[in-house]
Amino acid sequence: MSGARVRQNIAFGLMGLVTMLVVLPIILTLWYVVANGIGAISLDFILQPPRNGMREGGIFPAIVGTFILIVGTMILSLPIGVLSAIYLVEYAKDNLFTRLIKLAVVNLSGIPSIVYGLFGLTVFVVLLRLGTSILAGCMTLAIMSLPVIITATKEALESVPASYREISLSLGATKWQTVRHCVLPYAIPGILTGTVLSLSRAAGETAPILFTVAAFYLPRLPRSLFDQVMALPYHLYVISTQVPNMPLSLSFATAFVLISLVFLMNLVSIILRAHYRRKRQW
Amino acid sequence: MDQMAVKIRAKDLNLFYGDFHALQDIQFSVPEKAITALIGPSGCGKSTLLRCFNRMNDLVENCRITGSIRIDGQEVVDDRTDLIALRKKVGMVFQRPNVFDLSIYNNLLFGLRIHRMVSGKDRILATIRWGLEQVGLWDELKDRLNQNARTLTLEQQQRLCIARVVILRPEVILLDEPCSALDPIATMRIEELLRELKRDYTIVIVTHNMQQAARVSDYTGFMYLGRLIEFGTTSQVFTNPRDRLTENYISGQFG
Numbered sequence A: 001m002s003g004a005r006v007r008q009n010i011a012f013g014l015m016g017l018v019t020m021l022v023v024l025p026i027i028l029t030l031w032y033v034v035a036n037g038i039g040a041i042s043l044d045f046i047l048q049p050p051r052n053g054m055r056e057g058g059i060f061p062a063i064v065g066t067f068i069l070i071v072g073t074m075i076l077s078l079p080i081g082v083l084s085a086i087y088l089v090e091y092a093k094d095n096l097f098t099r100l101i102k103l104a105v106v107n108l109s110g111i112p113s114i115v116y117g118l119f120g121l122t123v124f125v126v127l128l129r130l131g132t133s134i135l136a137g138c139m140t141l142a143i144m145s146l147p148v149i150i151t152a153t154k155e156a157l158e159s160v161p162a163s164y165r166e167i168s169l170s171l172g173a174t175k176w177q178t179v180r181h182c183v184l185p186y187a188i189p190g191i192l193t194g195t196v197l198s199l200s201r202a203a204g205e206t207a208p209i210l211f212t213v214a215a216f217y218l219p220r221l222p223r224s225l226f227d228q229v230m231a232l233p234y235h236l237y238v239i240s241t242q243v244p245n246m247p248l249s250l251s252f253a254t255a256f257v258l259i260s261l262v263f264l265m266n267l268v269s270i271i272l273r274a275h276y277r278r279k280r281q282w
Numbered sequence B: 001m002d003q004m005a006v007k008i009r010a011k012d013l014n015l016f017y018g019d020f021h022a023l024q025d026i027q028f029s030v031p032e033k034a035i036t037a038l039i040g041p042s043g044c045g046k047s048t049l050l051r052c053f054n055r056m057n058d059l060v061e062n063c064r065i066t067g068s069i070r071i072d073g074q075e076v077v078d079d080r081t082d083l084i085a086l087r088k089k090v091g092m093v094f095q096r097p098n099v100f101d102l103s104i105y106n107n108l109l110f111g112l113r114i115h116r117m118v119s120g121k122d123r124i125l126a127t128i129r130w131g132l133e134q135v136g137l138w139d140e141l142k143d144r145l146n147q148n149a150r151t152l153t154l155e156q157q158q159r160l161c162i163a164r165v166v167i168l169r170p171e172v173i174l175l176d177e178p179c180s181a182l183d184p185i186a187t188m189r190i191e192e193l194l195r196e197l198k199r200d201y202t203i204v205i206v207t208h209n210m211q212q213a214a215r216v217s218d219y220t221g222f223m224y225l226g227r228l229i230e231f232g233t234t235s236q237v238f239t240n241p242r243d244r245l246t247e248n249y250i251s252g253q254f255g
């Protein structure tokens, strides 16, 4: 073997090793969670409220709570996020003000989630008097998700070739028709990816919901947007740290359900992406 | 040349990209229902001039235009100009065949929908058929209108781009080097098509290819460094140029 060939093989080997180092911990964690939790998973675990100081029964209210929070967060953040990104990319003039906003958006996505939690507490819970409620929680999570959705949408829009806009405009389309029919359809996969990414994060975070919506123990389902709910990540935190003599398998089973939920969301986005690719029209 | 009917008249036209003076004091008249070619070395402003006629330069930030362009006597260089109506009337075909990543049918439907021109499946299909017939594509494509336009040959794609413009019933068609991505045979056939289209449309074509200008056009303008150096009938410009620069360019001394 020639020297170049040997060096290439060494380089490839190293890269493979590094990749393994990244992937292995994830696989191990997943395996650990599944192996320890699968035994406690049952229909009752998923469909029953907790009993006996949460040491028995299921996690149904927490699943419903997290589901409500995800849907509410999406309803609030997706339209606002996508529209602001469209404004920033397609309409805003490239001046100092726009550049400042873009910079702010990028930096906001790096802020620790506890800061969003405190922001939600001050503004939504106290100032707007929403109390600890689904509304306050969803708004807090939406604020946290916005930067990621805006950034993803912005990048997706910017990656659509300028020539697509040019043809459309040259045929006499308005700016909005151009965005609607010649730009957005091509950006949707990117937007979906960003949305699912940010919603996955919203689903798994404890800090933003801690003071704004999450209930320690609330076995009944919420009756209005001003109710508190239980949520999977907070429930997991509670049963892992606050409840003595908690069977470990229940914690792992809860984690397993949370991971499955996030996985499900990714699956839906993959299906949607494929669907949009097929159904693109005029 | 004196009795020709004028479709587009540019007067004292100046265009700046920031500080760069890209078009300088252009006086230019485009004859109606004829093919006018714009030739000149790379970077002399041919595309820029062409894109003034449908105001596509508006997309370029800090591009500034002064002077006047009248199409059928109507001022184009004016903030009040209805760009949608203008671009429907003055269609544009680009250098690269830039069909939408959609079916042939939807490529043509786009403009019809944008301008709400026809409705009803039958009438839409009839219009699309008419458009494809205009560019000689109907027989080839009538059985596969739902096929993605990107799967067509480059020549077919460029014809489809022309059909996409023609179907909006424009009066002027601007073409910016429409054949530069095509092989010689396809180029000939597109030129043939342009000769047919000039019966109904005023055509302005930018080309790098002097033989093409000589073959296809009735009038020729020669541009150099942002100025329109010479304009006349194609036979006059090619056989008896008035300006030394034109003569040197046409005889291939620079390019």
Ligand SMILES: Nc1ncnc2c1ncn2[C@@H]1O[C@H](COP(=O)(O)OP(=O)(O)OP(=O)(O)O)[C@@H](O)[C@H]1O
Pocket: B017, B020, B022, B040, B041, B042, B043, B044, B045, B046, B047, B048, B049, B060, B208
């Ligand atoms: N958006 C722009 N901003 C700044 N300068 C530009 C812009 N577009 C074109 N120019 C400049 O204006 C001049 C004319 O450009 P134009 O594209 O009209 O030339 P052209 O004759 O079409 O050239 P080619 O034959 O290469 O297509 C060139 O010097 C070019 O660099």
Ligand SMILES: [Mg+2]
Pocket: B046, B047, B048, B176
């Ligand atoms: Mg050009």
